[in-house]
Amino acid sequence: MEQSRFGAELSSRSLRLNGLIETCIAMSMCRDRAALLQQLLSEGRHLLNCDGGTMYMVTEEQTLRFELRTRSDPLPATQIPLYDPGTGNPNENYVSVYTALHNQAVRIDDVYAETRFDLSGTRAFDDASGYRTVSMLTVPIAPRGGSPIGVLQFMNALDPFTGAIVPFDPEAGALVEALAAQAAVALDNMELVDSQKQLTESLIRVLATTIDAKSPHTGRHCERVPELAMRLAQAACDASDGPLKHFAFRSEREWEEFRIGAWLHDCGKVTTPEYVIDKATKLETIHNRIHEVRMRFEVLHRDLEIARLQAQVAGTWSDAQQAAHAAELARLKQDFEFVARCNVGDEALEDDAIEALAGIGARQWTRHFDDRLGLSAVELAARAAERAPALPCTEPLLADRPRDIVARPEGERLDPAFGFRMDVPEHLYNRGELYNLSVRNGTLTREERYKINEHMVHTVMMLERMPFPKHLKRVPEYAGTHHERMDGKGYPRQLGPEQLSVPSRIMAVADIFEALTAADRPYKKPKPLSEALTIMQRMAGTHIDADIYNLFLRSGVYLAYAHKHLDTEQIDVSDPTPFCATAPHA
Template sequence: QINSAKVHTYSTVHDLESITKELKDPFILFVYNEDLDMNSNSAVNSDFIFIIDYETEFEQISNNIFKIDGERLNSFSIGTILSLTEMNMKLHHRIVDNLEIGINLTVEKDPGKLYNMILTFLRKATGAEAGTLYLMSEDREKIYFVCSQNSLFDTRMIEKKEVPFNKESLVGFVCHTGDVLNIPDAYAIPENSPYHFNKEIDKKMNYKTESIITVPMKTNSGDIVGAVQLLNKKKSPDAEAEPFSKFDELVLKSLSTLAAVSVENNRLLIETETLLNNMIISSVKAIEQRDPATKGHSLRVSALLVALLKKIAESKKFIDFKLDQQTLKSAETAALLHDFGKVGVREKILMKEERFYPDQLEALKWRLKYITASVKDKNRKQEIQDIRNFTDILYDLNRPAPYSEEQKSLILRVQDLTYNIDGIKVPVLTDLEKSYLAIRAGTLNDEERKDMEKHVLYSFELLNSIDWPFDLKNVPGIAASHHEKLDGSGYPHHRDSSSLGVVERAMGIVDIYDALTAKDRPYKKAMPPEIALKIIQSEVDKGKLDKDVFEIFLKEKDSIDKEVQKKLKDKKFN
């Protein structure tokens, strides 16, 4: 409120008409530009527009004198209004800038970027030519030099290191006492002062520090997490350095709290992420301890998936597929945990190496021997010979390999025979044994396979019971899709091409690839990659697996393998 007139300020105005409608008519519009041309049409495009409205009288006495409510408002008054408003504007911009950077600080995850952002932010707020960020170790016993900026030279030349934590250095003093040190001339610090300026860096960098301000970075609870040191406040790059003002001190004090909170949040975030990652790796190791046969499978699938997804994104074959951090992290986590549900599958089934369990095979062998020794019926001589032959090849039949034609017909001949021995009905094979002999692939009969397939449902249920952070909310869904097929023939939810995304399609392929080529599956030796790829190709041909994803996998196989090998050597997995 100036001279009874209300001043409205706008930065860029796009719709002058709607603004003027809001105001009481009449009003004066001041356009902020060099010559204050009120009639200029450039008003709409101008950076600053001032609108003064008033309630009663308005009279223009001369070119630059206005009478408002009986008060004379001359060009000098207008100048005052303008300079006040301009200051207001600058402050407003500073607040908006700070808010923006403040918001960016709170979302920055990369510590290096965060430290640079903080320094830029604080230098911009005060006009400092250079600055350095120091952080205290978690035990608050050491100070580290973590980031430095100087608009005159590349600060990477200054090596990062531990700074002695004593009160003699400016930073040490500030971190110890929590006070701000605002020194107009670094070279004029009295000899008897408790702290000293280290001239070595100036000498080394051929730089002249003049004004220097060191501010502790304190969290809201007063915990000092580090300090910021800013050098040489300048109005413009060529101007002389001037001391930091009281106002700078105030600004730095409040902004460094924001910075301290960001640093602490960043530290907590990284700790939490590391903790989560470690928990995931430990869970994976726990499953693999129980089923050592699949040792390393989850880690390999996860590394394969990440590498393949990167290639898919590069190929631009799937227009809608974007590989952002969130997608990559979700895919990686889901792949690590996809078989986690195996904790719910009976160990006996997980570990089954052949068609029969060893004790069952022994029992069968003894029964067959009992039958051949007991049955004397001459009419059944041929049958008994078949049973003898069958007994002889029992260990061969037990191995999880396809039968020969001869073996098949022998099984057919003996499987339904029954004998009456001493009034007791003795079958050659029980229904359970028949189901084992009927196994065509792998080592599990139908019922056992259904039990085994439940691991996907268990994975989903276990993972779905976790409150995942927002960016990992898709983990249960992705993990549960690794046995789904594009034609709907997969399990557990019979999803099909209409709902299986790129990540799920890629996961389906790498899971099979690793299961086939792994050296440590109990029921078979490692399969050469070429054969595994042929098997996957046949699934692609049947419309079960994605053709384009597989094509990229084939084409980029060498480079994917290399990335996987590199990743598996990472110590966090070992």
């Protein structure tokens, strides 16, 4: 009989040790805090072969909070202070507090005979529930050499053969202390990973909001696009039929990867000059140069008036001259108004308008002052190849001069290692007045449009050079493909549909819809839903994925976003059916 009992105890110890090892391995791999805590309490109870257990966690307010119980009764809302609020002295009369403060396990063989600690709460619970607590073991949850982050309290150890309540086995208690220490390490690592994750996401959001703050005309684009993309991605995951029924983000890590990619989709704009992003008129650089042009017209107007007055004083002014004078003043006014209209850029310019600009620009005005005074060293260097004329001199009203050309530095050439396929203008900028005023559509020159598109080059280069962990490896893809097109004519790499994943296609739809409906662009008014969806309907299949676009409409994502972010007068579509793509991309 004795030999049989010894063999059973030996087998039990072996099983407990194996269970401890397996549990420690499982806890080290666990990424769910609630599951880890539940596992710790359950396995502790199993190792001790006891009737029940309670877990407390140390709070930032220096209290013990009830965290878990093995029984299903509700947890008390009260917390146990580690220090007396009145005196500041340690509350060492509570066994759980003593364990937390001293990082020391406490074993009590008989709760009702115990005199070291105040166990009135346990006894009151027994009276109210009819339960009888006899033996108790309180163990700190603390990494080796660290401060406790919680406390485990177990009640009523049971004899494995008879089921009688017995004192807790010291050997089993030591195993539970080891288990709790391992759990503390796992919790500490989990907290470290979570804090790093939160810090990373915070930094990413700071970068995105900084880009938005850099230009008031992009508003909250970097914030709104991720929100819209996440809504659309959720709709794609929820699809139970159709071409997207097999798509899903299957873990929180995949959602995190997509979310970070969405927040970083325009991170390259940190390199784009504000005066290019904000360019609301054709002659705008840091300021609107139409004022300089207007002053030249003012000078011509003044010269005409001076000539009239001089002729009148000399007695040579005639009625014919007065009529010609009035016509010339009217023409001067009309010419400036035409130049000013061209500067706004809200109408497309045809060939005859560009010829008219050249004719107006060829008209001469007289300059009397040295235009090299008060210039910076950089400005003077740009004029080094130009001869300084004798004063006074005549100049054209509008001109394209050598100094208007800003050469492209050699270091700004595209790195072939990244596979970019973009048509790079020869010059970095061309600020010629006629060149800018002759832009046929919008306000941006070819060089400036490339400078804006170049933000995708910098986005890709910045992100692909970053050492993302394995579960975030696709962040550069999600952030760097929203300007690619289904027909392979996008940028920066001219990727085709076989190279564009569903998340990349989602990003493209979200980016375009936000841009069309945003109320904070310098060059356009916000479009109502009907106009924005008509444009996107035409883009479906060639520019954007038709299936994603149709899901965007049929799932109601467009309308939910509109009610949150668009003005009431923009929301003029409730039934999206007429705007669906008729020929989804295969």
